[in-house]
Amino acid sequence: MPIYYLHLALAGLRRAPWLPALMVLSLAVGVAASMTTLTLRHALSLDPIPDASTRLFNLRDPAGSLRGRMFSYADAMALGRLGGARIQSVLSGTGVTTAVAVAGQRRVLRGGLGIRYATASFFSVFEVSLQQGRVWSSEEERAAAPVAVLDEDMAHYLFGSTPAVGRQIRLGDVAYTVIGVTARWNPQPRYYDLDGVAGAFGGGGDGVFVPLTTMRYAPDDLMVSRACPMDQAGMMKPSGLPDSGCQWLSVWYLAATREDAKGFAGELPASLARVLPADTARRLRLLDVRQLLVKAGVVPSSVRVYTWLGMAFLALCLLNAAGMQLSRVLRAASQVGIRRALGASRAQIVGQHLCDALLIGGIGGALGAGMTFAALAAVRHLPDVYYAELVRMDGTMLLAMLGLVLASGVL
Numbered sequence: 337m338p339i340y341y342l343h344l345a346l347a348g349l350r351r352a353p354w355l356p357a358l359m360v361l362s363l364a365v366g367v368a369a370s371m372t373t374l375t376l377r378h379a380l381s382l383d384p385i386p387d388a389s390t391r392l393f394n395l396r397d398p399a400g401s402l403r404g405r406m407f408s409y410a411d412a413m414a415l416g417r418l419g420g421a422r423i424q425s426v427l428s429g430t431g432v433t434t435a436v437a438v439a440g441q442r443r444v445l446r447g448g449l450g451i452r453y454a455t456a457s458f459f460s461v462f463e464v465s466l467q468q469g470r471v472w473s474s475e476e477e478r479a480a481a482p483v484a485v486l487d488e489d490m491a492h493y494l495f496g497s498t499p500a501v502g503r504q505i506r507l508g509d510v511a512y513t514v515i516g517v518t519a520r521w522n523p524q525p526r527y528y529d530l531d532g533v534a535g536a537f538g539g540g541g542d543g544v545f546v547p548l549t550t551m552r553y554a555p556d557d558l559m560v561s562r563a564c565p566m567d568q569a570g571m572m573k574p575s576g577l578p579d580s581g582c583q584w585l586s587v588w589y590l591a592a593t594r595e596d597a598k599g600f601a602g603e604l605p606a607s608l609a610r611v612l613p614a615d616t617a618r619r620l621r622l623l624d625v626r627q628l629l630v631k632a633g634v635v636p637s638s639v640r641v642y643t644w645l646g647m648a649f650l651a652l653c654l655l656n657a658a659g660m661q662l663s664r665v666l667r668a669a670s671q672v673g674i675r676r677a678l679g680a681s682r683a684q685i686v687g688q689h690l691c692d693a694l695l696i697g698g699i700g701g702a703l704g705a706g707m708t709f710a711a712l713a714a715v716r717h718l719p720d721v722y723y724a725e726l727v728r729m730d731g732t733m734l735l736a737m738l739g740l741v742l743a744s745g746v747l
Contacts, residue, residue: 342691355664359657360700363744366653367704371740372711373639373646375733379726380635384523385463388590389625391597392461395587397619398631405586406563409578412585414611416455418604419589422596426461426588427548428454430529431560431574436544437506438494449490451507451558452542453551461590462528469501469516472547480549485516490543505544508555512546524726527625528588530632537726551578560584589622654747657700661693697745705737
């Protein structure tokens with residue numbers, strides 16, 4: 337019987353194609369508009385480190401400005417020792433310089449070179465894997481050894497296909513020996529440095545990673561995000577930051593288990609009071625990665641508005657298609673009467689029209705899926721949208737689109 341109903345539906349489409357075509361187009365546009373905005377929001381809301389996001393914490397004043405999110409070198413070192421053996425801590429700061437020298441040849445980089453000054457635990461805590469070599473040891477960090485780990489793209493830019501490990505690069509007046517090269521690593525959003533110059537969805541990221549203690553050798557042209565006391569806010573060189581009261585380092589903690597995380601959070605207020613002024617200690621909070629992204633407003637409010645508008649547009653398209661389908665059913669009243677007179681039951685009449693509606697809904701949904709992929713491709717080519725490259729259809733959104741197409745067809 338369903339095959340007979342499908343035959344009737346196809347015959348009806350051939351007999352009067354214009355109204356069904358409008359229904360198909362209405363459904364397709366509604367599905368495409370809603371799925372494009374949903375995919376955009378989904379891409380910007382992805383957890384950048386799902387295995388550890390509820391155990392990885394940033395210490396900051398949630399209501400503070402830059403001064404409430406960063407710490408001086410002395411304070412950061414004291415804060416890094418609070419976790420003990422149960423908690424890994426990371427101290428990290430970043431800067432941008434204009435040039436790097438290789439084999440005596442100075443190269444000026446367009447957009448600058450990002451240098452990450454960090455403790456060695458940065459690589460394990462933030463899940464940065466190595467393609468070649470190793471990271472620096474605690475002994476090298478204490479001795480401020482001039483060693484560096486390069487980002488994969490930076491290693492290729494500076495040395496081409498030649499292995500970078502063992503080569504030297506010059507940052508300012510100091511030659512650094514390359515001891516490692518990272519595998520491709522550019523988490524989006526850049527949760528570990530939302531306050532950096534690259535922003536939440538900045539491209540490229542850090543090209544060079546060096547021990548935190550080598551900040552004493554920092555190039556004079558290094559631009560560092562910092563907040564300094566009034567008496568130190570003048571012409572201080574970046575190399576003077578470790579001995580100053582300027583705030584330029586972020587502090588992160590990674591707990592091995594959720595139980596360790598809860599215990600550390602409970603002990604933290606008393607621990608903070610021992611190393612920081614009382615009013616500062618009271619304002620500081622531990623925010624895990626998910627809380628941090630929400631607090632930072634990583635998903636723009638405009639994207640949230642677009643999502644609701646897309647869903648509202650889909651509802652309007654469905655209502656429009658339902659009205660056109662009702663018009664088609666009413667116009668077929670005489671045919672329904674003949675079939676009823678010949679013995680067809682009400683259930684059979686309903687089944688016939690449901691088959692007709694689902695055929696139109698299926699065609700509209702399939703067309704809408706194609707339009708969604710086309711719209712996402714168009715978004716990725718927008719020149720002024722900084723998150724455009726992230727807008728891609730993954731398995732979750734494919735299932736969501738299938739469900740939306742089926743639901744739209746049934747409705």
